[in-house]
Amino acid sequence: MKTFLLAVASIVLGTASVQAADLAAQYTKAPMMTPAYNWTGFYVGGNVGGQWGSSDPSTSTVFSPTGYFAASSVPAVNTVGAQGINSSGVTGGLTAGYNWQVNNAVFGIEGDINYFGFKGRASGTAVYPCCAPDTFTVNSSVSADWLATIRGRIGFLAAPTWLLYATGGAAISEVKANFNFTDTFAGGAAESGTIRDTRVGWTAGVGTEYAFGGGWSLKAEYLYVDLGRATATSTNLVGSAGTLPFPSSVFTHSVDIKSNIVRVGVNYKFGGPVVARY
Known part of the structure; x- marks a missing residue:
């Protein structure tokens, strides 16, 4: 009986030793580190979208005793000369900028140059109050082929790779108008009259x-653009079939451009730090 009990004890102790050795050999690996995206760095990109906007070209004159117009004609000309133009079209171009990430905030500066494609025409005709049935006509055309912006950006991270931001700054374009x-x-x-003016709005x-x-x-981005108003004057009115000048009949022409832009784009960021995250 003793021999049997000794044999059983030997088997139990041996099994426990093997299990203990197996347990001692087991270990847990440290979790792998994964890189977290960091927005800091220089980037370039492209964008495409649409613009829709308006312009209010204006033609006006003044009464002069030695001028061409009767006193009643001046208000009529000025009313017809207050015109409106709507424009819409495709826009697109190139972008470059730099971001700085501070915790969950991102600060940056961005510039772009784009095809703007703003253009339109307006025309109005009315009867002279003094001299019916004679009529007068005012024509206007407005265009701006390109648009550049230099803007600051400030945003916060809704997620490590998802940025929401506000942006604002200067808008630059050559505004052209003919009257x-x-x-x-x-x-x-x-x-x-003609206006050619590089506007900073x-x-x-x-x-x-x-x-x-x-x-x-x-x-994806929305921008509102206001290029302000440009003005020019002329004294080149000629009557009597082009034979009699009236330099005292001064004309004032002005034009503005306001536009809404919605566009999408893709950017590529060069370098910048990567933060290790478990």
Whole structure:
């Protein structure tokens, strides 16, 4: 019996020793570190979208005793000369900027140059109050082919790779406008004016950007643009079928452009720090 009990005890102790050895050999690996996206760095990209906006070109004149117009004609010309133009079209171009990430906040500066494609025409005709049935006509055309912006950006991270931001700064474009006045009185009169002005206005908007790996990100953005108003004067009115000048009949022409832009884009960020995260 003793021999049997000794044999059983030997087997139990041996089994326990093996299990203890197995337990001693087991260990747990440290979790793998995964890189967290960091927005700091220089980036370039492209964008495409649409713009819709308006312009209010204006043509006006003043009464002069030695001028061309009767006193009653001046308000009529100024009323017809207050015109409105709507424009819409495709816009697109190139972007470059730099971001700084501070915790969950992102600060940046961004510039872009784009095809703007703003253009439109307006025309109005009315009867002279003094001299019916003679009429006069005012024509206007407005265009701006390109638009550049230089803006600051400030945003916060809704997620490590998802940025929501506000943006604002300067908007720059060459505004072009042509104006023409004609009438049918006494052989006809004509006047013309031109504006060519590189305008520095302002822009502001909001956007969102999503980084999806390898430095690439997608963005969607809305911008409001106001280029202000440019003005020019002319004294080149000629009546009596182009034979009699009236330099005292001074014309004032002005133009403004306001636009809404919605666009999407893709950016590529060069380098920048990567933070290890478990």
